[in-house]
Amino acid sequence: MQNKYEKLFEPVKIGNVTLKNRFVMAPMGPQGLGDSVGGFNQRGIDYYVERAKGGTGLIITGVCFVDNEAEHHSMPSTPCPTINPVHFTRTAREMTERIHAYDAKVFLQLSAGFGRVAPPVDPDLKPVSASEIMNRWVDIPCRALTKEEIHRIVKRFGEGAAIAKNAGFDGIQIHAVHEGYLLDQFAISFFNNRTDEYGGSLENRLRFAREIVEEIKKTCGDDFTVTLRYSLKSFIKDWRVGALPGEVFEEKGRDLPEGIDAAQLLEQYGYDSLDVDVGCYDAWFWNHPPMYQKKGLYIPYARAIKEAVNGPVICAGRMDNPDLALSAIEDGSCDLIGLGRPLLADPDYVNKLRFGQTELIRPCLSCHEGCLGRMVHYGWLNCAVNPSCARERITELKPVLKKKKVLIIGGGVAGCEAARVLSLRGHQPMIYEKTDRLGGNLIPGGTPDFKEDDHALAKWYENTLKDLSVPVYYNTEVTPEMVRKANPDTVIVATGSRPRVFGLGDDSKVFTAEEVLLGTRDPGSRVVVLGGGLVGCELALWLKNNGKEVSIVEAQDGLLKLNGPLCFANISMLLSLIESKGISVYTGSKAIHTTEQGVLIETGAGKEELNADSVVLAVGYDSENRLYDELKYEVRDLYILGDARKVSNIMYAIWDAFEVASNI
Incomplete structure (x- = not known):
């Protein structure tokens, strides 16, 4: 059978490692995946193996530190091969052997540290950096690494790589001349004001990165593959201030010409491949692109690197659209496609694409709520739309012994997820939806073009439930009498929520966000949005992008104050866009009444x-x-899910539904 994406499944080499296809699992923070002795815990092993099982050609782990002295990392933090090499090898070897069983390769990402971008946790320990500069998050000065510390860290890279090689890893990725982490702080003159051999010229600023790859090659052999996570451009306007897409500004960090020069030098030093992006912690919405960034945003930068170096180039960054990925390979922009969050959402992405089942690939929303949001707030890597992510073993679905007829009232995400899980387990779910489509609040929420993946998720549920032969009855509002007549074994109420409204006098021009997003009300050319939470801010941005004059009125002392664990990348970009586009904001304010x-x-x-x-x-x-x-007094096996239980967000509607449906 002809597959239009065959080129994405061609074998490709990185150094001496041959991959079965062009897909790479991009490295993502492994919080919660390591144990207290520096090894991989069972969750971490299962998590990476699941992505290999799903067809990904190369797995790159999240960051693993090689040193715990210059920069202290409390355990369990992330895996670390040099803390207890025997234990690390024992746990990692189980993982690499299982990954190899699926004909996938795996690289260990090793880090020199975070430097100025590490949130300080001990007031008695100064964060480290290339120079005495301020921490990214708080006004605490960093201390400059001594040359002795640099030499020790370089030595630890060699030791860590040798341990990783013995544990079955096929190569190493160095973290990173990228995103403003410690090695990047040495490489960028804005952060590095040293006067020794690690400061000054570009070659000196790259010396740390050079010594690392040379030490690994010396320890593990020239044929052992070493790649580098690399940011071509920083997008820094000033300390802690990032530039928006299309903005004209003076680059304070690494700009394109120096970025290309640095890439060529790094290849000369011995790096076998560059894993390319742009951005910095001062412009975090570039390295961790939210939905407000366009898909494939790194492709032009990967192309610039591809034209300057000989080795293979990896390009990630919202590359989940397979047509976009294919075009990037065909036009020579890159050699490999990095998938980060898309593989959190659907670990079987690659196999589904290979088999032509694109309609069954669960989409990533670029919401950052389950991954970065939960990592920052709770120290745990998860996914908003995939409750099994990093919980593969404990969420394994158990077949039922006795099939139940389950009536689900409401076809929003909670009802759809419950039906999906129940069907997979062997129950007989049926959905009754009062409108003519599934998705609930995904439908109005996905109206703005930057929220297109909300509609994609609704479509995925529709396709998945059809694939599972789950009956869906549209345009049907369920009554208690209908439930009694159906006589189901179990009832799930997932009837969602209704927009909160209040009177403002003459309400003829007062609409809900839902009415405007669905197009049932015309807001006119001048719009005042009451409410500066996520819905209000995204509505205002969409209206402004469509030529409206927009103001936001918010009772709190700032915007986005009452939402769940939003990622800083999403918050900072959305707030920057609101400011840059001239949307008027009134905080600490409330509406009194409408006027003429x-x-x-x-x-x-x-x-x-x-x-x-x-x-x-x-x-x-x-x-x-x-x-x-x-x-509730008539049906014994009765559950309430989603917004009907408690108004929240997409993640918790899906997660709660998965939990309940897994145990019926």
């Missing part, structure tokens, strides 16, 4: 009238749980 000209608001400075054709409410949702209350 618009709406009267009360601010900290007094009352002010805003001209507006419409006032759009984005002030939250209330649970729609009336049907549950009517059934």
